Amino acid sequence: MAEMTFGKAINAGLRRALERDxxxxxxxxxxxxxxxxxxxxxxxxxxxxxxRVIDTPLAESxxxxxxxxxxxxxxxxxxxxxxxxxxxxxxxQIVSQVAKLxxxxxxxVRVPLTIRVPFGGGIGSPEHHSESPEAYFxxxxxLRVVAVSNPQDAYSMIQQAIASDDPVVFFEPKRRYHxxxxxxxxxxxxxxxxxxxxxxxxxxxxxDVTLVSxxxxxxxxxxxxxxxxxxxxSVEVIDLRSLSPVDYPVVEESVRxxxxxxxxxxxxxxxxxxxxxxxxxTERCFYHxxxxxxxxxxxxxxxxxxxxxxxxLPDLDRILDGVDRALGRPNSLSGLEEGE
Amino acid sequence: xxxxxxxxxxxxxxxxxxxxxxxxxDGYLADVDGDAGAEVLEGLxxxxxxxxxxxxxxxxxxxxxxxxLWPPFLGQEAAQIGSGRALREDDFVFSSYRENAVAYCRGVxxxxxxxxxxxxxxxxxxxxxxxMAPTQVIIGAQTLHATGYAMGIQFDGADSAAITYFGxxxxxxxxxxxxxxxxxxxxxxVVFFCQNNQWAISEPVGLQAHxxxxxxxxxxxxxxVRVDGNDVLACxxxxxxxxxxxxxxxxxxxxxxxxxxxxxxxxxxxxxxxRDANELEDWRERDPxxxxxxxxxxxxxxxxxxxxxxxxxxDDVAARLREETVHMPDPPxxxxxxxxxxxxxxxxxRQRDHYGLYLAGLEAGHGxxxxxxxxxxxx
Numbered sequence: 001m002a003e004m005t006f007g008k009a010i011n012a013g014l015r016r017a018l019e020r021d022x023x024x025x026x027x028x029x030x031x032x033x034x035x036x037x038x039x040x041x042x043x044x045x046x047x048x049x050x051x052r053v054i055d056t057p058l059a060e061s062x063x064x065x066x067x068x069x070x071x072x073x074x075x076x077x078x079x080x081x082x083x084x085x086x087x088x089x090x091x092x093q094i095v096s097q098v099a100k101l102x103x104x105x106x107x108x109v110r111v112p113l114t115i116r117v118p119f120g121g122g123i124g125s126p127e128h129h130s131e132s133p134e135a136y137f138x139x140x141x142x143l144r145v146v147a148v149s150n151p152q153d154a155y156s157m158i159q160q161a162i163a164s165d166d167p168v169v170f171f172e173p174k175r176r177y178h179x180x181x182x183x184x185x186x187x188x189x190x191x192x193x194x195x196x197x198x199x200x201x202x203x204x205x206x207x208d209v210t211l212v213s214x215x216x217x218x219x220x221x222x223x224x225x226x227x228x229x230x231x232x233x234s235v236e237v238i239d240l241r242s243l244s245p246v247d248y249p250v251v252e253e254s255v256r257x258x259x260x261x262x263x264x265x266x267x268x269x270x271x272x273x274x275x276x277x278x279x280x281x282t283e284r285c286f287y288h289x290x291x292x293x294x295x296x297x298x299x300x301x302x303x304x305x306x307x308x309x310x311x312x313l314p315d316l317d318r319i320l321d322g323v324d325r326a327l328g329r330p331n332s333l334s335g336l337e338e339g340e
Numbered sequence: 341x342x343x344x345x346x347x348x349x350x351x352x353x354x355x356x357x358x359x360x361x362x363x364x365x366d367g368y369l370a371d372v373d374g375d376a377g378a379e380v381l382e383g384l385x386x387x388x389x390x391x392x393x394x395x396x397x398x399x400x401x402x403x404x405x406x407x408x409l410w411p412p413f414l415g416q417e418a419a420q421i422g423s424g425r426a427l428r429e430d431d432f433v434f435s436s437y438r439e440n441a442v443a444y445c446r447g448v449x450x451x452x453x454x455x456x457x458x459x460x461x462x463x464x465x466x467x468x469x470x471x472m473a474p475t476q477v478i479i480g481a482q483t484l485h486a487t488g489y490a491m492g493i494q495f496d497g498a499d500s501a502a503i504t505y506f507g508x509x510x511x512x513x514x515x516x517x518x519x520x521x522x523x524x525x526x527x528x529x530v531v532f533f534c535q536n537n538q539w540a541i542s543e544p545v546g547l548q549a550h551x552x553x554x555x556x557x558x559x560x561x562x563x564x565v566r567v568d569g570n571d572v573l574a575c576x577x578x579x580x581x582x583x584x585x586x587x588x589x590x591x592x593x594x595x596x597x598x599x600x601x602x603x604x605x606x607x608x609x610x611x612x613x614x615r616d617a618n619e620l621e622d623w624r625e626r627d628p629x630x631x632x633x634x635x636x637x638x639x640x641x642x643x644x645x646x647x648x649x650x651x652x653x654x655d656d657v658a659a660r661l662r663e664e665t666v667h668m669p670d671p672p673x674x675x676x677x678x679x680x681x682x683x684x685x686x687x688x689x690r691q692r693d694h695y696g697l698y699l700a701g702l703e704a705g706h707g708x709x710x711x712x713x714x715x716x717x718x719x
Contacts, residue, residue, distance in 0.1 A: 073489050
């Protein structure tokens with residue numbers, strides 16, 4: 001076991017993938033000599049060469065489209081999108097090509113791309129640097145979508161994503177890049193505790209409320225579980241890890257016990273992952289619910305400027321308020337109950 | 341940008357079938373001009389006639405309701421056959437949807453060619469069995485795949501090449517322009533083959549470009565040539581030159597084949613709404629097949645024997661195309677769910693299982709059954 005930052009854990013995972021398979025290549029803007037704007041690929045071009053760690057021109061659709069061509073040729077490209085808000089120029093190649101080629105060719109062409117996207121807010125950036133676009137991709141058949149929440153998962157899941165023959169959009173919570181955690185580098189493709197990247201994980205067991213999240217808010221949810229416990233409420237925190245497909249049996253089992261579900265994410269509410277999880281869990285365990293599922297999310301707004309972003313991002317108190325609502329407590333600050 | 345002597349597109353065969361000497365390109369037609377030249381020319385003639393017949397048969401099948409749609413390449417046979425026959429088996433083609441004559445050169449079965457257009461598949465063939473990617477509908481998207489593939493060839497140290505086909509409309513797309521940036525930066529062994537057929541559905545090429553599209557490539561650092569796209573020998577020669585450049589490590593090339601879409605954009609289009617009949621007549625004078633016929637005739641090769649052989653081959657291919665198309669079975673319902681992912685997917689598998697139960701229930705006479713009855717009534 002070694003203690004390392006989130007960013008360093010991804011770097012170590014990428015290194016393992018490059019060592020494991022000579023067909024793995026990294027592509028992106030500034031990922032070579034600079035090591036990426038977040039230094040996630042630091043030192044990799046020096047050790048693996050410019051044909052394995054490729055600095056590309058500044059054209060996201062170009063990066064994605066040429067990565068597809070490399071996949072046709074038998075390569076396994078890992079594309080870095082510099083910031084969440086820069087993924088949209090590549091959206092057509094991702095949605096119309098990456099996601100559909102295997103289906104289009106009835107399995108003849110595999111596109112084992114990994115698309116790394118640093119996402120989420122909270123770092124005081126200008127516009128386009130703090131977005132949470134995961135729902136667009138989770139809505140796209142043919143893609144797998146994951147979001148990592150801790151260094152150990154980051155280290156293992158990046159390797160699993162690269163080894164996957166399906167294309168994977170891999171969301172990294174950029175505001176957690178400098179957080180430290182224990183990483184067992186002996187754990188490779190098998191994942192911590194044998195968990196595949198498709199599996200959800202009960203991060204903290206509890207009895208009263210099921211609190212589901214992923215990526216940057218997972219840590220806030222863990223803090224919420226501690227705070228709630230001080231108030232005598234036992235919160236079970238589930239880290240979804242995979243956003244497409246969602247590992248519903250894990251959430252379902254929990255909600256059957258607690259009867260209460262809170263979903264928290266930074267992304268806008270309407271049409272988001274929270275809506276999808278709420279609908280699916282309601283379908284699957286309607287008669288076990290004691291309260292309607294509660295969503296604690298960013299608002300339906302373009303990402304705001306940094307001086308006011310804290311209003312938009314769900315924080316510890318807003319998540320605890322959501323827990324209160326799920327419990328039907330009168331001390332909920334957010335006002336109206338559903339249906340009022 | 342390379343052109344003919346007076347700035348017009350490179351031409352090696354005049355519309356009257358005269359072979360023009362060309363210091364730059366004659367070297368690329370040594371086989372055509374040599375002792376076995378007759379065989380090569382007869383092969384190209386057969387190709388042109390056969391693919392025109394494929395196009396006509398597919399158009400007819402669409403009119404008869406056997407195909408949902410067909411994008412004719414009538415008039416563009418020389419551009420596609422000339423370039424397609426320049427390729428080696430280990431080269432890889434990334435085309436749009438109109439390059440079915442190139443697909444013919446790659447050895448694609450004519451029945452497979454119809455699969456997409458009958459609605460039985462999204463891709464007609466296994467790309468790796470013929471080294472040609474499936475039909476691409478998004479304009480210009482495939483040009484990036486070609487450059488990426490070519491980068492892979494380069495990293496592998498191989499001497500094959502990638503070629504990408506697109507139309508004049510695609511030259512306005514970001515993807516093509518980004519593709520040229522990447523190809524130039526990495527000196528990738530890729531050939532950009534633009535069939536400028538003058539029309540992007542109803543939009544004339546002047547709306548895409550104020551100058552010949554081949555002018556653009558040098559700005560990216562990519563050498564380009566403007567070629568008579570209805571001259572099969574010129575298309576063969578310029579593509580061979582570009583492939584040689586790619587194979588010898590000298591990077592990408594851009595070819596603008598100046599041709600004309602004699603038919604509609606697709607069978608769903610009506611070009612009489614937007615273009616002048618005189619324009620069509622002008623281009624009919626430059627027909628790629630009559631031109632080669634005139635040349636064959638001038639060399640004493642166009643006898644009844646050749647005409648008969650070629651006609652028989654075209655008849656045979658057309659009959660097979662029709663036979664395979666009309667007997668193509670509808671895909672089963674299970675195909676809806678197959679190959680979305682390479683392995684199991686918990687959510688999709690659940691939807692598939694539920695739909696299977698639903699269909700079984702319907703089959704057993706449960707449920708409402710209105711939609712199924714409507715579908716049957718329509719058949």
